[in-house]
Amino acid sequence: MNYTSTRDNSISVSSAQAITMGLSKNGGLFIPTEIPEVTMDEIKDMIGMSYIERAKKVLSLYLTDFTEDELNYCVNGAYNGTFASKSVAPVVNIDETMNILELWHGPTCAFKDMALQLLPYLLTVSAKKTSDGKTIVILVATSGDTGKAALEGFKDVENTKIIVFYPDDGVSPMQKFQMITQEGQNVNVSAIKGNFDDAQNGVKKIFGDAAMAEKLAEANMMFSSANSINWGRLVPQIVYYFSAYCDLIKQGRIELGEKVNFVVPTGNFGNILAAYYAKLMGLPVNKLICASNKNKVLTDFITNGIYNRNREFFTTNSPSMDILISSNLERLLYHLQGNDSDKTSALMKSLSETGTYTVDADTLAKIKELFECGFCDDEGTNATIKNVFNSNKYLCDTHTAVAISVYENYRKATGDKTPTVIDSTASPYKFCASVLDAVKGDCGDADEFTMVDELSAYTGAAIPSPIANLKGKTPRFDKNICGKDEMAGTVLSMLGIK
Ligand SMILES: *Cc1c(COP(=O)(O)O)cnc(C)c1O
Numbered sequence: 001m002n003y004t005s006t007r008d009n010s011i012s013v014s015s016a017q018a019i020t021m022g023l024s025k026n027g028g029l030f031i032p033t034e035i036p037e038v039t040m041d042e043i044k045d046m047i048g049m050s051y052i053e054r055a056k057k058v059l060s061l062y063l064t065d066f067t068e069d070e071l072n073y074c075v076n077g078a079y080n081g082t083f084a085s086k087s088v089a090p091v092v093n094i095d096e097t098m099n100i101l102e103l104w105h106g107p108t109c110a111f112k113d114m115a116l117q118l119l120p121y122l123l124t125v126s127a128k129k130t131s132d133g134k135t136i137v138i139l140v141a142t143s144g145d146t147g148k149a150a151l152e153g154f155k156d157v158e159n160t161k162i163i164v165f166y167p168d169d170g171v172s173p174m175q176k177f178q179m180i181t182q183e184g185q186n187v188n189v190s191a192i193k194g195n196f197d198d199a200q201n202g203v204k205k206i207f208g209d210a211a212m213a214e215k216l217a218e219a220n221m222m223f224s225s226a227n228s229i230n231w232g233r234l235v236p237q238i239v240y241y242f243s244a245y246c247d248l249i250k251q252g253r254i255e256l257g258e259k260v261n262f263v264v265p266t267g268n269f270g271n272i273l274a275a276y277y278a279k280l281m282g283l284p285v286n287k288l289i290c291a292s293n294k295n296k297v298l299t300d301f302i303t304n305g306i307y308n309r310n311r312e313f314f315t316t317n318s319p320s321m322d323i324l325i326s327s328n329l330e331r332l333l334y335h336l337q338g339n340d341s342d343k344t345s346a347l348m349k350s351l352s353e354t355g356t357y358t359v360d361a362d363t364l365a366k367i368k369e370l371f372e373c374g375f376c377d378d379e380g381t382n383a384t385i386k387n388v389f390n391s392n393k394y395l396c397d398t399h400t401a402v403a404i405s406v407y408e409n410y411r412k413a414t415g416d417k418t419p420t421v422i423d424s425t426a427s428p429y430k431f432c433a434s435v436l437d438a439v440k441g442d443c444g445d446a447d448e449f450t451m452v453d454e455l456s457a458y459t460g461a462a463i464p465s466p467i468a469n470l471k472g473k474t475p476r477f478d479k480n481i482c483g484k485d486e487m488a489g490t491v492l493s494m495l496g497i498k
Helices: 015-021 040-047 051-062 068-079 112-116 119-130 145-154 173-180 196-207 210-218 231-250 270-281 297-304 329-336 341-354 361-370 378-392 398-414 428-440 448-459 487-495
Strands: 003-005 008-013 030-032 091-093 098-102 135-141 160-167 187-193 221-225 260-265 285-292 306-308 356-358 371-375 420-424 481-483
Touching: 003 015, 008 015, 008 341, 015 119, 015 221, 015 231, 030 231, 030 329, 040 051, 040 231, 051 068, 051 231, 068 119, 091 231, 098 231, 098 398, 112 119, 112 145, 112 231, 119 135, 119 145, 119 160, 119 231, 135 145, 135 196, 135 487, 145 160, 145 173, 145 187, 160 173, 160 196, 160 487, 173 428, 173 448, 187 196, 187 487, 196 221, 196 487, 210 221, 210 487, 231 260, 231 270, 231 420, 260 270, 260 398, 270 285, 270 329, 285 297, 285 398, 297 306, 297 361, 297 371, 329 341, 329 361, 341 356, 361 371, 371 398, 378 398, 378 428, 398 420, 398 428, 428 448, 481 487
Parallel strands: 098 420, 135 160, 135 221, 160 187, 187 481, 260 285, 260 420, 285 371
Antiparallel strands: 003 008, 003 030, 091 098, 306 356
């Protein structure tokens, strides 16, 4: 199977090349040129498999230039013994139609681990095939969770270095503490004075900078990306949609072939795009429900076909979704416009020049057929955390609460009784202050780890060991901060390049 670019259909590369490069020329994203099909019989076979076996099955369809041994090495390394739950991504039933897919049992307690435990393996195996011994420099812009998950995944991985930029005021105290205390010889972390979009734009600019690429090449290095623009981040996420579906069958909640809804708390559109690929491959999906917080650029887009980032940016209590430019939407647009890279390029050009674009009526109709959408502000998020805890004894984080709230409104409005899976994207302990505030009321100015203990005492929910183990760690990177226009210089100095 080959991969091409959303902005240039003449490009054709292998999956190993797509994963090593991360981003294509002209800022385009790599997409597969065909979508592999999974039959109902194959899904039936997957019901009895472990998560690791299900992952091998799905990945083998996309990474056709990987040998079976290579895939085994990657998938076993990523998921064998690294997740606190034996099933890796368990499905928990809440009520008649609502089920929660817990994606946060990995080493950093956020769903990013699902992909970022695997990506370093995919990338180093890919690099062996394609990059003649160059050191891979992973550049990451993070809204909080990707940064830590990538640092943890790439820590001390041979022939790699990783540099993470996070918005100074845009991450939770726990997220920041997780990053600035990161261990490992090949890691570096810096705050930037700006928001997530500034960090992401800065990283994209560095990727597109020919002079920077040349400087790295002279030092026998090359850039790659661990953000969800990298295909190697996206493909592992397709797996858990198949896995959740199989688990629902196993639990007797659905019959093989029955359709389900997926509700995804969305920021960069990576997670929900993976669900879209699962549907294209043949997974029986009714609606993909895109949940946003107060930064509801996607709700508006799915409603009226106009993407407009020229609006106020809100800092919310679900910070990993505080995003106005959802990069992976580009992949969806490419597919819905008949795999047309000219049309996609034109929209992206309009986005970068004017901050807005409008899709044609045909594309909007396709979007509405596939997606439902909604948003939830901070008050609604808090009320949902409290309600779900009081009525179902289930404690969820703020991002998951956004999704539950959007789903409850959808269910009320439509009466849709389709069995539904809601992606739970982080442990409540990553957003302790907000969650404690929601279930218990004002939590005062207690320090982060006091709140962790308080939340556990109040709710009885177990503290994940990666959070408990952070207590008392000494910060390494707390002094690093740069302007949003100084990121390239920061990268070079961190790499020791003049
Ligand atoms: C990254 C993240 C999201 C958003 O996921 P996208 O793939 O960017 O849409 C939602 N919730 C949490 C907790 C996250 O870390």
